[in-house]
Amino acid sequence: MTASNDRHELPEPHDLHDLEAQAARPRRQYGHDAHIVCDNLVRIYQTEGVEVQALQGLDLLVDRGDLVAVVGASGSGKSTLLNILSGLDTPTAGGARVAGCDLLAMKAKDRLRYRREVVGFVWQQTGRNLFSHLDALDNVMLPMSYAGTRGAAAERKAGELLDLLGVGHARDRRPAGLSGGEQQRVAIAVALANTPDVLFADEPTGELDSATAHQVFEALRTANRELGVTVVVVTHDADVAGQVRRTVAIRDGKTSSETVRAVAVDEDGAERHVAEEYVMLDRAGRMQLPREYVERLQMRDRVRVALDEDHVSVWPAADAGNDGDAGDEREAREPVPAE
Template identity: 65%
Template sequence: MTTTTEQAREPDILCHGLVRIFSTEGVEVQALQGLDLRVERGDVVAIVGASGSGKSTLLSILSGLDRPTGGSAVVAGTDIGTMSRADRVRYQRHTVGFVWQQTSRNLLPYLTAAENIAVPLVLSGAEARAERVDELLSLLGIEHCRDRRPEQMSGGEQQRTAIAVALANSPRVLLADEPTGELDDATSAEVLEALRGASERLGVTVLVVTHDPTVSEHVRRTVQIRDGRTATEVLRRTERDDSGAEVHVAEEFAVLDRTGRLQLPEEFVSALALRERVRLALETDHVGVWPDGAGRGPSVADGVADPGGNADVAGTADTMAGSAGPVGGAARSGRPRRRDLRGSGTDG
């Protein structure tokens, strides 16, 4: 029997070995290649990556618009892969909310902001609809748009209205696909702040797919997807230095999957010209990585390597335990890659 305490510890998003293969005219494309992801309840996480890395495919699966070819995806206790058609409708109405990049996919052009927000409430048969509409207009700071149609709003107002629509039925998880893709920097910051504010006020879990470089100012955790797998994570926190000044700290981790594989950051691979094979050595508190043919390389007997080019991948117990997602081994000279950012919420 699952207790209330155990339920509270369960993540809102849990993906294990997620695979998605598309077949077109006899050609198979593997968009997701065994992706692992864990997002805790109430967290705000950004997914970043190059075009074709699998970000949008992941979001389509989590939203119930697509099914995985293999692996598992569980959102708010619902197994995506086993849902019936009726389950899928209920899931999309009550469990997840979705915000698209294009306004035309979020809002009905002939309805006002208040009417757009009311639509999902009407479809689900919710009561106290007027009160819920008022609450969301206030929460998103768009009371002045109540009687405006989308064409009468700015781009930022349209996206904040879209967030209100996605939140109308009180979903556990809010998914956003490039919500700032068509906005300027200032307006993008307003929309990202609105997503974070919604999470803090309503307790909703937020997963944002974005190319926006300023996203790090608004989330505690950024996950990079590369080649259909989670590759690296950046975790952020605030500390006080010796003088009492507030310092924003960002640490970058490589993600270790369930089979023990990890992807080194591209800059590490390029800097040391790592190709095909590398040498490994298990040290007391980290794993050393050397290019194939770089001098003598690591010695199995003494565990000491030549001082030539190498990359140390640290995996100390406290570092690994501190990762919020899949267990991350930190990279660079035996320590997590860490940035101290005074007076800034970015990771540089």
């Protein structure tokens, strides 16, 4: 990469009085109007004396009514994130809020109510979603009974949910008599039984063929569109990730990139779907460069950056590949101006 002559000098630091005045000003809470907020979220596990950092300062905002896919390689931290947001796990540090609930401040009783009334959850394994001895209707009615809704009212609501998700015909069948796709759609109805604000789904199509996976995803889309519930789906399925407006990628325990999809209208009035990928910049100014960029330019250890007129340039340090002690002083090299 080459650098331009039109570079700006960084501004002079403020004096102590300015810094104190700035610190004294009230600051708006991060993500104050978002439905889901992850603020520098950290989760560290201890496994047989080994420390595993599943989340390393992750930031994420999701608006009310959004349908968002979270993608990433195995071990990237996406399932850990979902477990924390659903109240099944607690973070080591940072902040997490869902529908106004502070997940770090919850006591055991609050956490139980949160999982019962505020969020719904769909597992990849159908055996974790449904009771094998209950039919579809009774499976949906069961969480309602814990929340105090029983009898005809519960039966009516459960039937409406099954109809909405396209499995009303299977209301009297037990899980063994349902196909894999039907089981997952009934599981979504169970998760929606108590009218949650947010629905989380962990690899809901992971054990299904593409046609059946499409049906399950359409059920999630229907819940989002018809009921207004915010939906967050963790998935490896590229087809599912490509059908949502917003896809967030996690790498090494942090949000690394985000793809936003929209419908654009050209000069002739024809509609076309467009997708644009962004690298995520956290509040500390950190970002993860795409892995293929780093490998192609052989970036390692440290890089050089410069502020141009309307963008920031990044290129490999001339001595980044040299052997030797990283603490040794090296000669500073100025970037070569573009011709």
